[in-house]
Amino acid sequence: MKKSLLLGLAVLFCAVAYAQEQNLLNLRLEARGDYQREYFDGTAVDDNCGFKGKFLNLRADGEIGGGFSYSLRQRLNKEHSDASFFDATDWVYLAYKTGDWEFSAGKQVVAIGGFEYDAAPIDLYFCSEWWNNIPCYRLGGTVAYTFAGDSHSDKFSFQICESPFRGDITLADGSVHKQEEMFAYNLMWASSHGWFSSLYSVNFVEYLPGKFVNYISLGNRFRMGRVTVNLDFMNRAASGQAFLGKDFSVIGKVAWAPTEKLNLFAKASYDVNNTSTNKDYLVSADTEITRVGAGVEFFPLKDARNDVRIHAAGSYSFGDNTNPAGVLLDSYTYLSVGVTWRMNLLSFKQ
Numbered sequence: 001m002k003k004s005l006l007l008g009l010a011v012l013f014c015a016v017a018y019a020q021e022q023n024l025l026n027l028r029l030e031a032r033g034d035y036q037r038e039y040f041d042g043t044a045v046d047d048n049c050g051f052k053g054k055f056l057n058l059r060a061d062g063e064i065g066g067g068f069s070y071s072l073r074q075r076l077n078k079e080h081s082d083a084s085f086f087d088a089t090d091w092v093y094l095a096y097k098t099g100d101w102e103f104s105a106g107k108q109v110v111a112i113g114g115f116e117y118d119a120a121p122i123d124l125y126f127c128s129e130w131w132n133n134i135p136c137y138r139l140g141g142t143v144a145y146t147f148a149g150d151s152h153s154d155k156f157s158f159q160i161c162e163s164p165f166r167g168d169i170t171l172a173d174g175s176v177h178k179q180e181e182m183f184a185y186n187l188m189w190a191s192s193h194g195w196f197s198s199l200y201s202v203n204f205v206e207y208l209p210g211k212f213v214n215y216i217s218l219g220n221r222f223r224m225g226r227v228t229v230n231l232d233f234m235n236r237a238a239s240g241q242a243f244l245g246k247d248f249s250v251i252g253k254v255a256w257a258p259t260e261k262l263n264l265f266a267k268a269s270y271d272v273n274n275t276s277t278n279k280d281y282l283v284s285a286d287t288e289i290t291r292v293g294a295g296v297e298f299f300p301l302k303d304a305r306n307d308v309r310i311h312a313a314g315s316y317s318f319g320d321n322t323n324p325a326g327v328l329l330d331s332y333t334y335l336s337v338g339v340t341w342r343m344n345l346l347s348f349k350q
């Protein structure tokens with residue numbers, strides 16, 4: 001792993017040197033460390049307790065010129081094979097913008113709606129069962145068009161990418177499916193209208209060759225002064241299943257910032273699959289699991305609010321999860337205290 005890491009850093013250094021001959025480079029390092037405790041039925045899970053290095057990410061963003069730009073996020077602490085340093089690359093893509101049109105290609109975030117899904121993992125403390133299982137970075141291409149005004153913005157994008165279920169997929173019964181060539185077709189609407197923002201998507205995702213699961217994901221954000229409310233709803237359906245109301249997730253979050261340095265939040269998620277089929281790989285059949293929790297964030301730097309953040313958060317889940325490898329199980333308690341920091345390593349403008 002050390003050899004692969006050194007090789008990857010050398011490649012990144014070469015990319016930085018090249019970008020400095022162009023218009024813009026912003027190179028950043030972001031990290032998070034937690035002290036956490038986990039309990040099942042009141043019994044501590046020793047392997048998951050103690051100090052944990054959660055994230056160590058390298059970010060590089062820049063403009064090449066002529067309407068081209070690039071973005072990279074590399075996880076330096078994520079496991080990968082020697083043959084594929086790319087496994088630890090969340091995204092690396094090239095984008096071209098002309099007027100209101102934008103085209104991009106490379107490894108990207110799979111365009112699925114919802115504000116929990118859209119948030120950077122480093123900024124999340126506990127999530128839904130669906131979120132914990134979805135592989136959300138894949139190779140593909142996106143075309144987008146933006147309608148923008150003085151007080152609003154609406155961006156419509158269409159993406160074709162590798163299916164999140166490409167590769168080895170372990171089902172709830174323990175069997176493994178290996179599929180190398182499958183695709184996802186994603187249509188997304190991202191909007192900002194002052195007090196209301198949306199992240200809506202319709203997705204057709206191959207879970208087996210020629211067989212698709214459909215997502216309708218509706219992410220809603222409401223801002224009312226210092227209070228922000230997120231409400232996500234995702235419906236999942238495949239052929240042979242009821243189309244609505246049998247396999248879905250609901251995630252809600254309320255945050256209140258009484259001062260610029262403090263943020264208080266409460267969050268809940270509900271994942272259910274009453275289809276009695278194995279077509280949803282992420283929330284197993286006959287699962288009904290709820291997670292509730294709350295937390296506090298403190299930002300000590302007023303002029304650079306997101307550069308340092310201290311958090312304390314906790315959650316409790318209850319219900320039935322038929323996936324033995326699932327993250328949320330009945331009588332599961334999670335507690336976390338930690339610090340996140342972001343450092344600007346290098347910035348260059350020509």
